[in-house]
Amino acid sequence: xxxxxxxxxMALMTVRNLSVGYDSNPIKENINFSIGxxxxxxxxxxxxxxxxxxxxxxxxxxxxxxxxIMVGDGLQENEIGYLPQQTDVQRDFPASVREIVLSGCQGxxxxxxxYSRADKQMAAKNMERMExxxxxxxxxxxxxxxxxxxxxxxRALCATEKMLFLDEPVAGLDPKVTASLYELIARLNxxxxxxxxxxxxxxxxxxxxxxxxxxGKHIFFGTTEEYLDSENRxxxxxxxxxxxxx
Amino acid sequence: MLEMLSMYLSYPFVxxxxxxxxxxxxxxxxxxxxxxxxxxxxxxxxxxxxxxxxVAIAAVLNLTNQMLIVLPITVVCAILLLRxxxxxxxxxxxxxxxxxxAALAFGYLIMNIFSASSNISGDxxxxxxxxxxxxTLTKREVLLCMILSIVVVVLFILxxxxxxxxxxxxxxAKVAGIKAERYNLLIAIIIAVIIVLAMNLVGxxxxxxxxxxxxxxxxxxxxxxxxxxxxxAVLSIVCALAGILISILAGTPVGSxxxxxxxxxxxxxxxxxxxxx
Numbered sequence: 257x258x259x260x261x262x263x264x265x266m267a268l269m270t271v272r273n274l275s276v277g278y279d280s281n282p283i284k285e286n287i288n289f290s291i292g293x294x295x296x297x298x299x300x301x302x303x304x305x306x307x308x309x310x311x312x313x314x315x316x317x318x319x320x321x322x323x324x325i326m327v328g329d330g331l332q333e334n335e336i337g338y339l340p341q342q343t344d345v346q347r348d349f350p351a352s353v354r355e356i357v358l359s360g361c362q363g364x365x366x367x368x369x370x371y372s373r374a375d376k377q378m379a380a381k382n383m384e385r386m387e388x389x390x391x392x393x394x395x396x397x398x399x400x401x402x403x404x405x406x407x408x409x410x411r412a413l414c415a416t417e418k419m420l421f422l423d424e425p426v427a428g429l430d431p432k433v434t435a436s437l438y439e440l441i442a443r444l445n446x447x448x449x450x451x452x453x454x455x456x457x458x459x460x461x462x463x464x465x466x467x468x469x470x471x472g473k474h475i476f477f478g479t480t481e482e483y484l485d486s487e488n489r490x491x492x493x494x495x496x497x498x499x500x501x502x
Numbered sequence: 503m504l505e506m507l508s509m510y511l512s513y514p515f516v517x518x519x520x521x522x523x524x525x526x527x528x529x530x531x532x533x534x535x536x537x538x539x540x541x542x543x544x545x546x547x548x549x550x551x552x553x554x555x556x557v558a559i560a561a562v563l564n565l566t567n568q569m570l571i572v573l574p575i576t577v578v579c580a581i582l583l584l585r586x587x588x589x590x591x592x593x594x595x596x597x598x599x600x601x602x603x604a605a606l607a608f609g610y611l612i613m614n615i616f617s618a619s620s621n622i623s624g625d626x627x628x629x630x631x632x633x634x635x636x637x638t639l640t641k642r643e644v645l646l647c648m649i650l651s652i653v654v655v656v657l658f659i660l661x662x663x664x665x666x667x668x669x670x671x672x673x674x675a676k677v678a679g680i681k682a683e684r685y686n687l688l689i690a691i692i693i694a695v696i697i698v699l700a701m702n703l704v705g706x707x708x709x710x711x712x713x714x715x716x717x718x719x720x721x722x723x724x725x726x727x728x729x730x731x732x733x734x735a736v737l738s739i740v741c742a743l744a745g746i747l748i749s750i751l752a753g754t755p756v757g758s759x760x761x762x763x764x765x766x767x768x769x770x771x772x773x774x775x776x777x778x779x
Binding site for chain 1: 676725
């Protein structure tokens, strides 16, 4: 799975000398990496190391303090699918699964007030793909955590066929549901969708990802094999190993 | 009783009151669902106090058309409050509390110091509780209210899907290329317009009831955004209509009667929801 070499000019996203943070206080500086078509990049690091902030910056939800984020290889900025962490608002939100998945088509129907037949087919197809077609009429707040993540994944897939950003997708899920969600994401990657995932779960990252970006005291970027040989991994494991096993 | 009702309905001012009441109930319930879900329930309350301050200024300046001053002031405050929810030092609820009591205090102060009217407490009371103003609407005010209501309803229908997306998940919507700030701004402006309109109906203190009760009632019973929105609109209209008719027949104050009916409807929905589950 690992080791697919991408030449520099083919990158979907290239990041140069990026600093991220809030109110001109950089959390992390001098980040460099690129994401190629078909990659599966895991952004790992301790809590508070700035990985979620980095992801928000990549998604243009907040401004970079300095540096560049270049989007290339025919990727439009609104062709990115996003699986955010759950918010308070969503927990008791009265909405059907169908309504939520359909809302993923908003990016492509910017100036149309209503959904087209193509949008509806797209939503149906992606619910099928996430194996939640039978839940279409159910209320989101009544679903289990794993089902909710599948709904949000289906929504993200309506927004993109190219690139998915996932922010801690398995947080709070039990091991069995976690495993099946990872399998689902791996399958999407095999279908050609580029995956960028923020995660605590270093074991899963090593198993599935082609590339690792370790945000910590030192920043590491490279393929998973390179990461396994690197000093960072040892550092990471000594700092956090106990916590991960717990 | 029917005779009495038809007698009342033959007066144009009663018909005006019903038209305006129904339209305002419709508009406020449409936006109510979004505001409740976005945790902005109290924005209506805060803004209505601001509008009260605006009325005070307009009264002192002796303006015949109060709308000219009340509407812009309320819209500006609505924008400030919704922005405050995002990234300022003073958090959303505190900002609302601050602006709302400050506007109330200054409004009353201004009215007391400068007012030329002989019946200050009467003026204040009717602005706060909307006691009689709905029965003294002129044809022009009714027309203005109708136009603004139609604009609100049409905008809501056209932007329904965008409003859903922005309410459910603002960050996702932004990533998908929706200008979420623009829609938040629009929601702020619309809610300000509704509040200024609703001042005539239920008065400044009770507007929040029109915004939150239908939405909360609908959420007890329904599971999709669309059914919640439709049911809260229908319920709100029914309650407003019932409230106005009861107040005419029983001689009770219009605003508080409507709100009382809304509360009753909420309790029924609450128990119906519990029974369903």
